[in-house]
Amino acid sequence: MLRMSTLFLRTLREDPSDAEVPSHRLLVRAGYIRRAAPGGFTWLPLGWIVYRKVEAIVRAEMDAAGFQEVHFPALLPREPYEATGRWTEYGPNLFRLKDRRDNDFLLAPTHEEMFTLVVKDLFSSYRDLPVSIYQIQTKYRDEARPRAGLLRGREFVMKDSYSFDVNDDGLRESYRRHREAYIRTFDRLGLPYVIVSAMSGAMGGSASEEFLAPLEVGEDTFVRCTACDYAANTEAVRVAAPDIAAATAGPSRVVDTPGTPTIDSLVDHLNGDADLTRSDRQWAASDTLKNVIIKLVHPDGRVEPLAIGVPGDREVDMKRVEAQVSPAEPAPFGDADFANYPMLAKGYIGPGSLGLNSASGIRYLVDPRVVANSAWVTGADRAGHHVVDLVCGRDFTPDGLIEAAEVRDGDPCPECGAPMESARGIEIGHIFQLGRKYAEALDLKVLDADGELVTVTMGSYGIGVSRAVAAIAETSHDDAGLIWPRAVSPADVHLVIAGKEGGPQRPAAEVLAAELEAAGMSVLFDDREGVSPGVRFKDAELIGVPTIVVVGRGIDDGLVEVKDRRSGERSDVAIGEVVAHLRSLVSA
RNA sequence: CGGGAAGUGGCGCAGCUUGGCUAGCGCACCUGCUUUGGGAGCAGGGGGUCGCGGGUUCGAAUCCCGCCUUCCCGACCA
Numbered sequence: 318m319l320r321m322s323t324l325f326l327r328t329l330r331e332d333p334s335d336a337e338v339p340s341h342r343l344l345v346r347a348g349y350i351r352r353a354a355p356g357g358f359t360w361l362p363l364g365w366i367v368y369r370k371v372e373a374i375v376r377a378e379m380d381a382a383g384f385q386e387v388h389f390p391a392l393l394p395r396e397p398y399e400a401t402g403r404w405t406e407y408g409p410n411l412f413r414l415k416d417r418r419d420n421d422f423l424l425a426p427t428h429e430e431m432f433t434l435v436v437k438d439l440f441s442s443y444r445d446l447p448v449s450i451y452q453i454q455t456k457y458r459d460e461a462r463p464r465a466g467l468l469r470g471r472e473f474v475m476k477d478s479y480s481f482d483v484n485d486d487g488l489r490e491s492y493r494r495h496r497e498a499y500i501r502t503f504d505r506l507g508l509p510y511v512i513v514s515a516m517s518g519a520m521g522g523s524a525s526e527e528f529l530a531p532l533e534v535g536e537d538t539f540v541r542c543t544a545c546d547y548a549a550n551t552e553a554v555r556v557a558a559p560d561i562a563a564a565t566a567g568p569s570r571v572v573d574t575p576g577t578p579t580i581d582s583l584v585d586h587l588n589g590d591a592d593l594t595r596s597d598r599q600w601a602a603s604d605t606l607k608n609v610i611i612k613l614v615h616p617d618g619r620v621e622p623l624a625i626g627v628p629g630d631r632e633v634d635m636k637r638v639e640a641q642v643s644p645a646e647p648a649p650f651g652d653a654d655f656a657n658y659p660m661l662a663k664g665y666i667g668p669g670s671l672g673l674n675s676a677s678g679i680r681y682l683v684d685p686r687v688v689a690n691s692a693w694v695t696g697a698d699r700a701g702h703h704v705v706d707l708v709c710g711r712d713f714t715p716d717g718l719i720e721a722a723e724v725r726d727g728d729p730c731p732e733c734g735a736p737m738e739s740a741r742g743i744e745i746g747h748i749f750q751l752g753r754k755y756a757e758a759l760d761l762k763v764l765d766a767d768g769e770l771v772t773v774t775m776g777s778y779g780i781g782v783s784r785a786v787a788a789i790a791e792t793s794h795d796d797a798g799l800i801w802p803r804a805v806s807p808a809d810v811h812l813v814i815a816g817k818e819g820g821p822q823r824p825a826a827e828v829l830a831a832e833l834e835a836a837g838m839s840v841l842f843d844d845r846e847g848v849s850p851g852v853r854f855k856d857a858e859l860i861g862v863p864t865i866v867v868v869g870r871g872i873d874d875g876l877v878e879v880k881d882r883r884s885g886e887r888s889d890v891a892i893g894e895v896v897a898h899l900r901s902l903v904s905a
Numbered sequence: 906c907g908g909g910a911a912g913u914g915g916c917g918c919a920g921c922u923u924g925g926c927u928a929g930c931g932c933a934c935c936u937g938c939u940u941u942g943g944g945a946g947c948a949g950g951g952g953g954u955c956g957c958g959g960g961u962u963c964g965a966a967u968c969c970c971g972c973c974u975u976c977c978c979g980a981c982c983a
Binding site: 464747816817820 | 917941945
């Protein structure tokens with residue numbers, strides 16, 4: 318039993334000034350957490366109870382799925398991370414430190430290397446696989462900007478799992494089992510989520526999905542179809558490509574378009590010149606093909622120019638580009654770069670000067686909407702000139718496709734064609750078919766049935782445990798305070814005494830509290846003396862136990878009040894029946 | 906990393922422009938009395954290196970320089 322008279326708790330009447338998002342505000346105000354360091358929080362007793370309940374549910378579902386728990390140090394030597402290149406690749410987000418002998422160490426931001434090495438250490442046969450192991454561990458990332466309390470800290474708790482299989486079929490099965498375990502976990506946590514397709518990072522990536530709690534305060538933008546169940550992170554959205562059977566446009570022709578370096582000016586010119594107007598409709602920005610040049614900086618330092626062609630009504634979304642070209646980094650193509658490519662007429666760049674086999678030799682990738690037989694107005698590689706009716710596949714051939722164009726509300730779903738809508742969410746889980754990257758880097762191989770060495774294929778799967786606490790608070794609160802789902806509430810029942818000191822309420826409440834505990838329910842008991850009823854009610858609402866029981870003025874008639882925190886509904890229940898009544902509520 | 910705002914008892918804030926007596930207010934905390942179904946009243950208390958370091962000055966929360974931290978927007982971020 319948690320007695321508020323002795324509980325290590327102090328609620329705040331006012332919002333802390335540095336807290337913006339509701340979960341941060343309320344968790345601090347209600348006495349669950351306290352800021353201890355930039356991006357680091359102390360868990361107070363109520364908060365730690367909730368945290369452990371969340372952790373227990375995560376652990377129970379991992380165990381139920383047959384995954385085995387291990388535990389690594391957070392403080393690790395440099396070497397394994399050097400072997401995979403991440404000592405440098407992780408950049409400034411990695412906490413690095415030295416021991417007394419000047420050896421490099423790090424505080425692990427994630428543990429792929431260690432899991433890979435421990436499996437290599439123990440196992441060497443296909444007979445040992447598949448295996449999935451996990452840990453619940455404190456992670457460290459030197460975030461440029463910790464924010465929103467528990468939602469993005471520099472120290473946080475993550476459940477990370479890794480699967481090890483001999484082949485791709487096995488990986489897919491391990492991935493499926495984790496996906497189902499995650500669905501069960503988030504369902505039990507009472508956390509709403511959307512499963513979205515995500516970018517796996519490296520080119521030619523394998524399957525990756527994120528579990529996003531759909532919340533405005535979230536940092537991830539995703540789109541979902543209004544008709545079917547397609548949903549994807551913005552970076553990973555696939556564009557629905559039209560199917561055009563044959564080119565209907567006439568032969569391409571170069572036209573004079575003086576002073577039209579922008580798409581808007583070009584469209585205005587096309588619609589304003591009698592020789593160029595269309596018979597069927599006005600020209601639109603989406604009829605034009607805009608070619609944007611960027612630079613890619615590869616991890617080895619090599620710099621490669623890249624041309625991206627998108628419909629003129631859309632911007633190139635650098636986040637989407639980055640996700641496509643990772644691990645290379647996109648960078649702007651500046652005036653100095655243009656000087657090296659005199660064949661590029663800025664503002665009038667067209668496919669004629671682009672492509673690996675062209676004069677520039679610049680790789681040319683286009684949006685999937687630029688399909689075979691589609692006709693475009695695009696630059697003629699001469700200032701003041703454009704080409705009309707340039708048909709893809711007939712008049713030019715790109716080097717490939719790239720998903721780089723911005724995504725908009727209302728864009729058609731790639732699955733069913735219905736309009737999609739965008740929303741924001743908090744990433745609470747991520748499942749990812751890693752493949753052989755780490756196994757190759759760290760030489761994790763097993764003997765197969767034929768006695769041949771094969772490289773193991775891996776999956777990695779994460780749940781932000783401390784973030785999940787904040788996400789639950791974020792999805793479940795009102796103006797008065799938190800409202801915990803029963804599965805993670807710090808108590809089953811919040812029992813409040815409301816009556817004059819010395820009256821019958823206190824002894825009756827003491828008896829009731831003991832009976833509730835005896836019946837298997839956990840009780841947060843407001844047994845404080847000299848505290849006015851208003852304070853008790855406000856604190857109860859702030860703390861957010863889903864069921865509040867008031868032993869008050871009804872006690873003379875043998876009645877106590879049962880309040881539902883979420884709905885606000887109250888009902889009087891005979892004190893002799895309240896234990897059974899509450900037990901049915903709590904177990905419902 | 907760029908732009909903006911801000912650091913004063915546990916929490917929320919004032920004071921700073923124009924340097925000066927004991928650094929003030931509300932909440933919280935302690936003592937006493939009253940009060941007890943929606944953040945009570947009265948009286949009396951305790952608690953603050955004014956973010957850190959340096960400088961100017963007879964004198965700095967206040968002015969100057971540097972740094973750190975927090976929040977917001979952007980960049981960044983399995």
